[in-house]
Amino acid sequence: MRKIFSRxxxxxxxxxxxxxxxxxPTAPVVPSGGGGSSGGTDSTxxxxxxxxxxxxxxxxxxxxxxxxxxxxxxxxxxNDGGWSQAHYExxxxxxxxxxxxxVYLDKVxxxxxxxxxxxxxxxxxxxxxxxxxxxxxxxMKDASTTFAKANPDVFVIMASxxxxxxxxxxxxxxxxxxxxxxxxxxxxxxxxxxxxxxxxTGKIGYLGPLINDETRRLTASAYLGAxxxxxxAGNDPADLEFKVTWIGFWFNIPGFTLDPxxxxxxxxxxxxxxxxxxxxxxxxxxxxxxLTAEGTPVLAVAYDYINACDxxxxxxxxxxxxxxxxxxxxxxxxxxxxxxxxQFIWVGPDWADINNPDTSSIGFxxxxxxxxxxxxxxxALAADLASGLNLWTGPINLQDGTxxxxxxxxxxxxxxxxxxxxxxxxxxxxxxx
Amino acid sequence: xxxSRWSGLFFQLIALVLSLTVVxxxxxxxxxxxxxxxSNMLTGSVGSTRKIAEVLVSFVPLLLVTAGLLITFSAGLWxxxxxxxxxxxxxxxxxxxxxxxxxxxxxxxxIFLSFLGGMFGGALWAALTGLLKTFGGxxxxxxxxxxxxxxxxxxxxxxxxxxxxxxxxxxxxxxxLPDSFSLDQLGExxxxxxxxxxxxxxxxxxxxxxxxxxxxxxLKAVGKNFRAAYLLGIPTWQYSMYSFLICGALAGIAGxxxxxxxxxxLIPSISSGYGYLGLMVAMLIxxxxxxxxxxxxxxxxxxxxxxxxxxxxxxxxxxxxxLQGILVLFVLLVEGFRQKFIKRSSQT
Numbered sequence: 001m002r003k004i005f006s007r008x009x010x011x012x013x014x015x016x017x018x019x020x021x022x023x024x025p026t027a028p029v030v031p032s033g034g035g036g037s038s039g040g041t042d043s044t045x046x047x048x049x050x051x052x053x054x055x056x057x058x059x060x061x062x063x064x065x066x067x068x069x070x071x072x073x074x075x076x077x078x079n080d081g082g083w084s085q086a087h088y089e090x091x092x093x094x095x096x097x098x099x100x101x102x103v104y105l106d107k108v109x110x111x112x113x114x115x116x117x118x119x120x121x122x123x124x125x126x127x128x129x130x131x132x133x134x135x136x137x138x139x140m141k142d143a144s145t146t147f148a149k150a151n152p153d154v155f156v157i158m159a160s161x162x163x164x165x166x167x168x169x170x171x172x173x174x175x176x177x178x179x180x181x182x183x184x185x186x187x188x189x190x191x192x193x194x195x196x197x198x199x200x201t202g203k204i205g206y207l208g209p210l211i212n213d214e215t216r217r218l219t220a221s222a223y224l225g226a227x228x229x230x231x232x233a234g235n236d237p238a239d240l241e242f243k244v245t246w247i248g249f250w251f252n253i254p255g256f257t258l259d260p261x262x263x264x265x266x267x268x269x270x271x272x273x274x275x276x277x278x279x280x281x282x283x284x285x286x287x288x289x290x291l292t293a294e295g296t297p298v299l300a301v302a303y304d305y306i307n308a309c310d311x312x313x314x315x316x317x318x319x320x321x322x323x324x325x326x327x328x329x330x331x332x333x334x335x336x337x338x339x340x341x342x343q344f345i346w347v348g349p350d351w352a353d354i355n356n357p358d359t360s361s362i363g364f365x366x367x368x369x370x371x372x373x374x375x376x377x378x379x380a381l382a383a384d385l386a387s388g389l390n391l392w393t394g395p396i397n398l399q400d401g402t403x404x405x406x407x408x409x410x411x412x413x414x415x416x417x418x419x420x421x422x423x424x425x426x427x428x429x430x431x432x433x
Numbered sequence: 434x435x436x437s438r439w440s441g442l443f444f445q446l447i448a449l450v451l452s453l454t455v456v457x458x459x460x461x462x463x464x465x466x467x468x469x470x471x472s473n474m475l476t477g478s479v480g481s482t483r484k485i486a487e488v489l490v491s492f493v494p495l496l497l498v499t500a501g502l503l504i505t506f507s508a509g510l511w512x513x514x515x516x517x518x519x520x521x522x523x524x525x526x527x528x529x530x531x532x533x534x535x536x537x538x539x540x541x542x543x544i545f546l547s548f549l550g551g552m553f554g555g556a557l558w559a560a561l562t563g564l565l566k567t568f569g570g571x572x573x574x575x576x577x578x579x580x581x582x583x584x585x586x587x588x589x590x591x592x593x594x595x596x597x598x599x600x601x602x603x604x605x606x607x608x609x610l611p612d613s614f615s616l617d618q619l620g621e622x623x624x625x626x627x628x629x630x631x632x633x634x635x636x637x638x639x640x641x642x643x644x645x646x647x648x649x650x651x652l653k654a655v656g657k658n659f660r661a662a663y664l665l666g667i668p669t670w671q672y673s674m675y676s677f678l679i680c681g682a683l684a685g686i687a688g689x690x691x692x693x694x695x696x697x698x699l700i701p702s703i704s705s706g707y708g709y710l711g712l713m714v715a716m717l718i719x720x721x722x723x724x725x726x727x728x729x730x731x732x733x734x735x736x737x738x739x740x741x742x743x744x745x746x747x748x749x750x751x752x753x754x755x756l757q758g759i760l761v762l763f764v765l766l767v768e769g770f771r772q773k774f775i776k777r778s779s780q781t
Binding site: 103104105106107113115116117121125127128138139142210211212213246248249253255256257420429431 | 477481487491593603609700702740741
């Protein structure tokens with residue numbers, strides 16, 4: 001009996017362990033993304049259509065018989081209030097605008113779905129009728145390539161990737177694959193600006209996810225925006241501190257990443273009075289709210305999702321967000337109607353109205369905590385960017401002092417996308433130690 | 434009557450029905466149809482050849498781990514450290530691949546060497562638990578658990594440090610290995626026949642060792658009564674170490690399979706929780722190797738079938754974990770009752 005009892009207790013413990021690990025991190029996910037802005041205008045690269053057959057497409061969208069079914073693999077929970085939710089809602093947008101139908105699977109990462117791979121899970125979506133599958137995270141880049149090559153009759157969108165960028169470093173001809181990314185560099189510049197004009201201490205913390213091309217260029221963009229507005233507000237550039245702490249993944253995975261809540265708290269308690277989120281969710285907001293309620297007024301900038309400020313509006317300076325809907329709509333429509341082209345799309349905001357849900361791929365919503373004076377400076381930056389100001393203009397040095405852009409030199413798309421290090425003046429790791 | 438094999442089966446059926454009932458109640462409480470959920474899980478796991486192949490992908494490492502655990506359980510050891518042993522097997526096999534990455538040797542030979550590496554890595558990690566127990570007096574549960582954490586930390590160190598992808602610091606894993614380092618596949622299906630054969634051979638080997646050799650008999654003697662076995666002249670601590678080594682080697686192969694057949698790189702959760710799941714399977718089958726294949730297949734099918742729940746019904750797929758756990762709990766609970774009745778009836 002005693003043996004059975006001990007087995008029972010062990011089984012109970014194992015069950016709890018397994019279920020907990022299956023439930024995985026509840027935090028959000030964010031992904032990859034960002035886009036750089038070199039020329040100040042949206043640029044969409046359309047490589048020549050390779051001379052290879054592409055899938056024939058589905059049966060039209062609205063109106064013509066069966067709806068076009070598309071699948072979506074989300075790296076985090078569909079309701080993470082961040083990266084994955086932005087994708088999920090874009091899927092809903094396509095359903096509504098085009099009459100297409102979405103099947104999706106969220107929490108597609110090794111911690112939440114042990115023993116599976118994204119390409120395998122994509123096949124599950126195809127089994128449910130999906131004719132096109134969206135892979136929503138940089139974490140799934142290799143798997144999206146594998147899947148696209150193994151399933152040439154299924155359309156694939158790899159968000160935030162660069163596999164089919166002809167001028168990119170890892171170009172491959174994959175006729176049924178498209179890359180889509182918003183030029184979040186602009187959003188991050190506005191985020192950095194909002195942080196700089198609101199900081200009392202001149203110390204800005206950046207909650208970084210993992211280190212790669214995308215996160216380096218986005219973090220650097222936030223810094224460029226912060227520096228620009230810091231100087232616009234008449235401050236000494238030498239007084240601005242901008243520090244990045246990387247947690248190791250797009251969101252918190254207990255035991256594997258640094259805890260982003262803890263990282264935020266460390267920033268706030270060491271004089272950084274504004275923390276910008278760069279991870280797949282905005283867990284810095286509740287932390288800022290808590291500390292503010294306890295008598296230490298601090299502020300936060302959210303990320304990824306249009307309504308991310310809602311969790312703690314009184315400390316939120318704003319949120320740069322992705323609006324994947326318009327580009328997903330175009331891509332899905334092209335797949336359904338037979339005009340699909342494998343291409344790399346890196347699209348900026350609609351400067352006429354960066355918050356237009358039907359035309360702008362990235363946007364910025366100002367938060368309640370942004371002062372009227374601060375808002376004026378942020379608006380001015382947005383207006384300047386719209387009229388051609390490019391903060392990726394030299395002189396710009398890399399973190400180790402190496403000149404990157406000479407005086408007056410404007411960064412090319414490649415220089416922005418593949419930024420090799422953080423920039424001079426930024427504190428934090430540029431690559432793994 | 435209660436002692437017969439049939440009554441044991443009958444009681445286990447009761448346990449199965451009870452666990453299905455509890456899971457159904459959970460489903461009903463959130464407004465989902467249990468029938469719908471179970472049928473989705475069924476079609477999602479054995480509804481097509483492709484799905485069965487996916488189940489087998491999960492079944493292979495689970496069976497390997499279960500086979501290993503049957504050995505340590507027979508020796509009376511709770512090898513919770515099996516998770517870490519899978520991880521070390523994976524690390525060692527990736528290491529071998531990295532050594533031979535530019536080699537002109539035939540890829541099949543390199544894959545074979547990576548399996549040997551995996552076996553060695555897993556066995557080494559298990560030996561550490563064994564040594565801690567034998568010479569340090571550290572219970573294998575605590576030693577194993579501690580080493581699991583160390584194994585995870587080592588993986589993270591390698592992914593973020595020594596084996597990092599250029600310019601990247603991400604939990605996503607190391608650079609994928611060349612395609613030539615992948616295990617064979619059965620046509621379009623993801624399952625590797627080689628891996629499947631290795632796993633089946635492993636359980637047959639364990640069955641044979643436990644039921645047909647003096648070694649197995651002595652191992653069981655050590656497990657049943659350590660002191661008596663010692664007095665009978667069995668070198669007890671050596672036998673404990675042997676069992677750790679065998680289990681570690683089998684877990685290490687599971688890690689190598691995860692690398693060469695599934696992930697083709699090192700990732701943080703490379704063990705996929707198969708160690709803990711293997712412990713459940715071993716407990717559920719009451720340490721009888723003969724049942725390992727069907728029960729491991731059933732658990733693997735639950736894992737794969739449950740992916741349908743979020744896709745089709747918007748339910749959380751951790752439900753399969755709940756079902757697996759509840760099932761083991763009920764089987765043990767029911768078995769406890771049966772033993773109690775047997776005891777009572779033999780007293781009267």
